[in-house]
Amino acid sequence: MAALLSRVPRPTRVDLWLALGLLLLSAGSTALIEVFGPLPEDRPAWPWGYALILTACLPVLWRTAFPCTVALITVVAATVYYPLAFPDGVVMLSALVMLYTLVRWGYRIFGWLLGPGLFVLLNVYGLLTGGGLRADTMATLAWIIVLLCVAEILRWRDVYRRADREREEESARTREEELLRRASDERLRLARDVHDTVAHNISLINVQAGTALYLMESQPERAAEALSTIKQTSKDTLTELRAMLGVLRAVDESAPRAPVPGLERVPDLVEGARGAGVAVELRVTGQERRLAVGVEGVAYRAVQEALTNVVRHSGADRAWARIDYGLSELLVEVTDDGRGTVGPPAPGNGIIGMGERAALIGGTVDAEPVEGGGFRVRVRLPVDGGPARGQGEPG
Template sequence: MPPFDIRRLRPPTGPRADLALAGLVLALTAVAEGQRLGTEGAATASATGSWALAVAVCAALPLRRAQPLPVGWFTVLGTGAYYLLSTVDGPLVVIPVAALYALAARGRLRVSAAMAAVMVVGVGAGALAGTGDVTGTAVFMLAGWLVAVVALGAMRHGRLTYAEEQARLRATEERLRIARELHDVIGHTMSVIHVQAASALHRMRRNPALAEEALTAIKESSKDGLRDLRATLGVLRQADEEAPTTPPPGLSRIDELVHSATRAGLDVRVDRAGERAPLPAAVDLAAYRIVQESLTNAVRHSGARHVVVGLHHGERTMVIRVEDDGRGPARAGPGDGITGMTERARALGGTLTAGPGPAGGFTVLARLPFPDGHGAIGRGT
């Protein structure tokens, strides 16, 4: 026979906890009523009525999850009537207290307060009628307990509401993050494919060699896009699937963005300044996506021919400046991804501005701060 393990014992929960509480209270009430009968002798009408009320109140408690309001009022009124009939201060008051707590925990504070007032009035009426052990002190203590129970239920309701709100907020932020990732990956790739496809159609008859070159670029862009898309969708993988092997996007892969934009007809130059220390993963990803979206907008909207990407690695800030010579003022709509870039910068405590440049064209300027010791963070990541 295996040894007994006390850790296997678990207190009941849910409906079983209600049944256990009702059974315990009914047993204690029976003991109290038995002592009353031993004192008074033969059973009287009040004793029979109080015992019937005790059984009915205890039997109603397990139904509180399905019908919390009717059960709450029934237990309160039944307990009040019990104290008017009984000459002992039995433990039946625990049942309506449990019902009150459940209602307050569900946010029904007004109803809980009204029930508590009715209970105090009922027990107080019993004290005024000279009902045995029920005294003014007992009424005063009961009022304090009921206030505490309603307050505890309200606190639990507040905590549950806060936890649910935080869960919804985290889910919303995660959806927005995934949406931004998909927009950046798919938007950039589809823009390059669109430009190359239009070029191939235009050159198909007059210059098949250039059309073939454009179709080759479409093939390479779609391959790169699928790879990045698989890496992005890796956050939605199940635990039993293989982890993605593609490295996460970062400035170390900026040459791929330059090559992709070059295939779309842009002349891209990258200027770096400052110490090229490893960046925190979040800053590295945000910087990559901002450059990617800026190049995508240059390909899709501006008609630019030349783009300069400036990357300045400061001690506490990563500064990104993307300038083109396209038609900047004509393309600052909400669909250009500027909102997504701004949200990325703000999420890191940084800033991003986008608008016409001083010498024409369009300029995106982002400042992404990071804490001291970011080199160690980046290497660990």
């Protein structure tokens, strides 16, 4: 019995307050009618009337977990209550709530069959038993149909808004990918410029160096001019390289030509680290969802850089990667059991580049040794705040 109860889902806070409110309204209205305005034909509500009220209201606790089952129990109990001549309270309110819930949440056919169907059956029962059609029952049926129509309208409005929001997100994602493609093309252009500049100037330096060696004894003045040209050319080359590499700075990686990798490719990184001999465990918590391209790209690069450091430098046997989808923040954490560092880690291109990419979208990076051995990299990225459309490259 205890095991069975442990598998029953806990009611949500909304369902708890809704069930409590319906129970108080239904039982309270019945009690008030019995005390202040009883009708001669009313039967005492205690105990069976209140039992039906409890049966109609209590299942609403599990409205979210079992909407169809709860609606069936609630509607049947509330509908049966009235023909038994108990005081005419607001027991039907719980049935109305569940019928509205069914249609609003997408259980349309069941909701439309359950609501009007039971009232039609009750009126047929009344005709067969000689009771005739009750005006109040027909009015209630009309109100139920109006309620179901309102639920349909609101449901379609939600569907339209959801589709409109998805279109906006897709449009924003397309714009982001276009900007990233243009940035990639620009980086490729700069890479070609670097190649052309270096190839040209190095060739010039090579020719001038040969000339200087050839003329050093016979024509020292021309040899000095060649050496001067070499000095100026090498200075210009270094200046241009510094300017271009400030944009193109990348480690062990060419300019991207494929779609920007996201969190869906993190398992590939984990498998790669495992293939290198490190037992990596990946854990994903929170509600997984598609994030902005910039956020997913920065998170992917952070995991990539952290696992690369684990494989190359840590000497670790095991590592743990965690991705936590928060409501307003994405947390990426990689921890290993390797040698760690003594004191703060020496700043390298990897950690610096990771911090720069995170800072572009308003995030932070913490890299520090773990007490007792090992090293931890923790990256926090805003999900919906700041300029969350950036995309950096590894440093």
